Amino acid sequence: MASLSGFPEFLPAGRMAETRAIDIVRQVFELHGFTGIQTRSVEPLSELSRKGEITKEVYVVRRLHADDNDKDALGLHYDLTVPFARYVLDHAGHLDFPFRRYQIQPAWRGERPQEGRYREFWQADIDVVGQDELSFHHDVDVVLVMLEACDRLHTELGVPPVLVRLNNRKLIEGFYTGLGVADPLAAIQVVDKLAKIGPEAVSTMLAEQGIHTSAIEQILAFAATQTDDAGLSALVAKFGLSGPLIDQGVNEVSQLYAAVQARFPGQVVIDCQIARGLDYYTGSVFELELQGWEALGTISAGGRYDSLATDGKKKYPGVGISFGLSRVFAPLIAQGRLKASRSVPSAVLVAVDSPETRPMADEVARALRARGIACEVSPNAAKYGKQIRFADRRGIPYVWFGSIHGTVKDIRSGEQVDADAASWTPPADDLTPQITPLAAGEPLI
Amino acid sequence: MASLSGFPEFLPAGRMAETRAIDIVRQVFELHGFTGIQTRSVEPLSELSRKGEITKEVYVVRRLHADDNDKDALGLHYDLTVPFARYVLDHAGHLDFPFRRYQIQPAWRGERPQEGRYREFWQADIDVVGQDELSFHHDVDVVLVMLEACDRLHTELGVPPVLVRLNNRKLIEGFYTGLGVADPLAAIQVVDKLAKIGPEAVSTMLAEQGIHTSAIEQILAFAATQTDDAGLSALVAKFGLSGPLIDQGVNEVSQLYAAVQARFPGQVVIDCQIARGLDYYTGSVFELELQGWEALGTISAGGRYDSLATDGKKKYPGVGISFGLSRVFAPLIAQGRLKASRSVPSAVLVAVDSPETRPMADEVARALRARGIACEVSPNAAKYGKQIRFADRRGIPYVWFGSIHGTVKDIRSGEQVDADAASWTPPADDLTPQITPLAAGEPLI
Numbered sequence: 001m002a003s004l005s006g007f008p009e010f011l012p013a014g015r016m017a018e019t020r021a022i023d024i025v026r027q028v029f030e031l032h033g034f035t036g037i038q039t040r041s042v043e044p045l046s047e048l049s050r051k052g053e054i055t056k057e058v059y060v061v062r063r064l065h066a067d068d069n070d071k072d073a074l075g076l077h078y079d080l081t082v083p084f085a086r087y088v089l090d091h092a093g094h095l096d097f098p099f100r101r102y103q104i105q106p107a108w109r110g111e112r113p114q115e116g117r118y119r120e121f122w123q124a125d126i127d128v129v130g131q132d133e134l135s136f137h138h139d140v141d142v143v144l145v146m147l148e149a150c151d152r153l154h155t156e157l158g159v160p161p162v163l164v165r166l167n168n169r170k171l172i173e174g175f176y177t178g179l180g181v182a183d184p185l186a187a188i189q190v191v192d193k194l195a196k197i198g199p200e201a202v203s204t205m206l207a208e209q210g211i212h213t214s215a216i217e218q219i220l221a222f223a224a225t226q227t228d229d230a231g232l233s234a235l236v237a238k239f240g241l242s243g244p245l246i247d248q249g250v251n252e253v254s255q256l257y258a259a260v261q262a263r264f265p266g267q268v269v270i271d272c273q274i275a276r277g278l279d280y281y282t283g284s285v286f287e288l289e290l291q292g293w294e295a296l297g298t299i300s301a302g303g304r305y306d307s308l309a310t311d312g313k314k315k316y317p318g319v320g321i322s323f324g325l326s327r328v329f330a331p332l333i334a335q336g337r338l339k340a341s342r343s344v345p346s347a348v349l350v351a352v353d354s355p356e357t358r359p360m361a362d363e364v365a366r367a368l369r370a371r372g373i374a375c376e377v378s379p380n381a382a383k384y385g386k387q388i389r390f391a392d393r394r395g396i397p398y399v400w401f402g403s404i405h406g407t408v409k410d411i412r413s414g415e416q417v418d419a420d421a422a423s424w425t426p427p428a429d430d431l432t433p434q435i436t437p438l439a440a441g442e443p444l445i
Numbered sequence: 446m447a448s449l450s451g452f453p454e455f456l457p458a459g460r461m462a463e464t465r466a467i468d469i470v471r472q473v474f475e476l477h478g479f480t481g482i483q484t485r486s487v488e489p490l491s492e493l494s495r496k497g498e499i500t501k502e503v504y505v506v507r508r509l510h511a512d513d514n515d516k517d518a519l520g521l522h523y524d525l526t527v528p529f530a531r532y533v534l535d536h537a538g539h540l541d542f543p544f545r546r547y548q549i550q551p552a553w554r555g556e557r558p559q560e561g562r563y564r565e566f567w568q569a570d571i572d573v574v575g576q577d578e579l580s581f582h583h584d585v586d587v588v589l590v591m592l593e594a595c596d597r598l599h600t601e602l603g604v605p606p607v608l609v610r611l612n613n614r615k616l617i618e619g620f621y622t623g624l625g626v627a628d629p630l631a632a633i634q635v636v637d638k639l640a641k642i643g644p645e646a647v648s649t650m651l652a653e654q655g656i657h658t659s660a661i662e663q664i665l666a667f668a669a670t671q672t673d674d675a676g677l678s679a680l681v682a683k684f685g686l687s688g689p690l691i692d693q694g695v696n697e698v699s700q701l702y703a704a705v706q707a708r709f710p711g712q713v714v715i716d717c718q719i720a721r722g723l724d725y726y727t728g729s730v731f732e733l734e735l736q737g738w739e740a741l742g743t744i745s746a747g748g749r750y751d752s753l754a755t756d757g758k759k760k761y762p763g764v765g766i767s768f769g770l771s772r773v774f775a776p777l778i779a780q781g782r783l784k785a786s787r788s789v790p791s792a793v794l795v796a797v798d799s800p801e802t803r804p805m806a807d808e809v810a811r812a813l814r815a816r817g818i819a820c821e822v823s824p825n826a827a828k829y830g831k832q833i834r835f836a837d838r839r840g841i842p843y844v845w846f847g848s849i850h851g852t853v854k855d856i857r858s859g860e861q862v863d864a865d866a867a868s869w870t871p872p873a874d875d876l877t878p879q880i881t882p883l884a885a886g887e888p889l890i
Contacts, residue, residue, distance in 0.1 A: 003535055004485065004487070004519075007485035007486075007487065008485075009481070009482075009483070009484060009485055009532065009535070009536075010482070011482075011536060011540070012480040012481070012482055012540075015481055015482050015483060016480075016481070017482075019481060019705050030790040030819050031790075031814040031817070031818075031819045031820075032810075032814070032819070032820075032821065033789050033790060033791035033819060033820060034789075034790070035457040035460075035461075035462070035788060035789045035790060035823030036460055036464065037454075037455070037456075037460050038454070038455070040449065040453075040454055040455060040565055041453035041486075041551065041553075041565060042449070042452065044449075044564070045509075049509070055509065055510075056508075056509060056510040057508070058508070058509040059506050059507065059509070060506070060507050060508070060509050061505070061506055061521065062500070062504065062507070063501075063503070063504060063505070063553070063555035064490075064494070064499040064500065064501060064502075064503040064504070064505050064520065065500075065555075066555075074449075075509065076506065087454065090448055091454075091456060094456050095456070095457075095836050096788065096835075096839055098824050100789070100821065101457070109485075110508035110510075110511075111507070120485055120486055120487070122594065130824075135824060135825065137803065137824075138824070149515075181821075211707060250869065288483050289545060290508050292792070298842070317809070324628055328647075331855070342479045343478075343480060344478050344479075344545070345475040345478060345480060346478035358582065365477075365775075369476040369477070372476070373476075374475050374476050374477070374478060376476060376477065376478030376545065377475075379543045379575075379580060379582075379583070381578065390541075393541050394541055
């Protein structure tokens, strides 16, 4: 059967690399006090289909033999933010705010499959949600935590360093409103496509919204700017922008810039083109790309949303950022560039002399496992050479011969020593499969 | 919004308990050399809908705005065995056989929601698949590995000890064929319902298949037997059963019984009623239940399948067993009986004196995290009493005051000591959230 386009699946050594990547980001999130949750895979279709453009990509889920009792129209979630906002409302009475959570799960989008796009893909999200209010320093926090996770992925797996691009919806909205744009959100969604469709197409679409040519020129000139915090202040002065919304936006993006620059110098820029297409952002917006691998596109993004979750009485403002695990790792794993040193967890293959002595081999394996050493017993009593090749094909470094008091052979060096299964331990590097990081400067391909 | 029936979701402290359960079984599987894989969530509907009864529970997945290019009719997988068999065929050229894999993922069934049944549920499967052949000792292996995992769940989380019920399709088929049953598989699927619908209903359904009354009586008398290996031999003699298929079945189930009895005495029985409804089993079949919690039903099951995966040229016989993580843990977590000692990973809350000194608190947090101590910084500079209550509500055991050279307070005992954030470490029990195991003999409720 041909594999389904857009639904990546990995061989064991590749899956181990993916698991390592997940463990790294999870560890960083937990060190920062984020608690892990999972939401169900489905949401009511009504919830999923009211967030604008994305609607057409939603996968509907329906029982094959549905009957009239199936009132709930369901869909697979296309991100982890919408389900999280719903989770907060569902469980608000049992959560403590500000609530810091991470969530590592697949999401689904019925996109046309193309390079780097998946229909089933894993995301790793962190969000902080407050009740009624949420201080701005949380915006800084989520960005720094994600950058720390990316830094670990860089150090441990060789993923290139990230560059974070910052902007702020308050600044953009204040600016657009000042230019007389009637529906700033609609304009933002068009400008968000700038990198994809280019300034001419954006111009045309903005004109169709009834925006004046002079305003469009200013919007495009502003969007073309990449700068630092001092440069932003100069830019705002040049454009003659003012008003409380703009001031607040400039202040926030400048604070965020300074904080990131202090921790990760050279990895941040204020990019006035960044807008984010989703309609729920209300303040900070950020996008991350990999330096040198810009063609991979945005690998992580997020922002502030003050009104995504509300139950009518209470508001739950939040800020979060999502990391595209599949976006980054699926191609590397599929190309075989990131994989474990072996295809099985086993550090040791316990050889079997004859069907009758299998219990002896089982006993050796039990003694090793009791001390946390993963191993497997040879499936047959073939000649030793064949059993060694069995281990070699899987990348298992050691083969054990004989009983508890036996000998163990490092099949890479050929060295064989007497050993006691109750005490022998392989070197730490051999105990678990290792992931060789990518070489520095490796191209994306 | 009301929660969706059959799609369980947990609060953070409950999710931590679920994560611990998953980590325990994963660790056992890896110690035994099983390698983790994930398959995509969807399969072609044609694959999912050819396994008999289960078809009507399949969830179909379709793009909301599907067009003529959407040729693939897809469905969510309802177990992990069918996708695994497909994975083996898809990737056979890149796998080494016998291939030992574990898989921990959700599955979906559009069942009518009822107590203990979920529409989205997690399973943990192990399987061993060979190319062309697979020795019987793998049947023994997968059962013992799953029992070891259950034993760890018993010891570490207080889940009651399991009882495994064994039977063998060869024995049943040989017996039914000897009784003149034309379609033994159809009869097996009826007998599988015995525990649910009772002997009278089964009788009626078997009669509808054209089976003689005397044969039905023998089928029911046989199915009513629970015995050990010696008892099985006596039973087979009493029924006058013979033939190569029956002999092989008796031999296999007896071997399996002896091996389990040796490792887990008192936790195994040969139960001639066990049949398993799925049509792909060809040899060993097994079902596990929790002793004292029988009302929970079968929490783990599996068997031997010699013909599930075939590409026409090669056969891939396999044996596997599936553990119902949600079946066991979802009710315990939902009832709040199994949860972590705190709702966040943080061992320490770093207090904040004033907005201006937040960077000092960030520095303390960074020093603690550098040594693997999860912590969070207070979201505000409220009075210390309020910050301590913030920690207390989340179960965070320690609050840090001041700079890197500060003081740390155990808020449970009130004890406060001078401490250096570059060297202070909490006791191991406080470093990560602990899961209190269930008390021995706790009823199921």
